[in-house]
Amino acid sequence: KAGVTQTPRYLIKTRGQQVTLSCSPISGHRSVSWYQQTPGQGLQFLFEYFSETQRNKGNFPGRFSGRQFSNSRSEMNVSTLELGDSALYLCASSWGSQSSYNEQFFGPGTRLTVL
């Protein structure tokens, strides 16, 4: 089985722009979660989607949003980019929702740099 894929792998944007990141989960996985990883804040949960519904959301401003499609692929969008949004954005998929005991499988991440 192919693993979790994320595109693009690297992005450079300027302040005020918006960006869309894409995640394709492992085939058959219905849950997709997004995390932000920075040296200062570590790994922080952004949100989880399960069967096209947002099940949970972390403590991030409304500029961060996401969606999931019927094929379980997910996108996250960040509008009005700020310098502090520079981070590695990780996507993880699992067969069940985070309400289950299933472990998550992570993609390689998208490295976003905001100038």
Place this chain on the structure above:
Amino acid sequence: AQSVAQPEDQVNVAEGNPLTVKCTYSVSGNPYLFWYVQYPNRGLQFLLKYITGDNLVKGSYGFEAEFNKSQTSFHLKKPSALVSDSALYFCAVRSTNSGGYNKLIFGAGTRLAVHP
């Protein structure tokens, strides 16, 4: 508040020696605990999890973890370290919000350096 603490930023160990990476947790209810490893320029890889049952959990690549309820700890261990084990290790706990939905809360990570 539910949380995970990894008290050591870095652990140094000689190849062939046993290694321990520490993790303590604070949760209400039953703890569901996970260990992940991250290699440079890659996402996280699942190592093992504790849901219930035996306190000693065996995982991938020869790693194991010991769940200790009284000490609220879930330390990662390996009997004999390899240079290739050098990576960033994350402990995580499943947290339930007021709506009944769950998310993973990660510790800050511990960098393991195994020297030849």
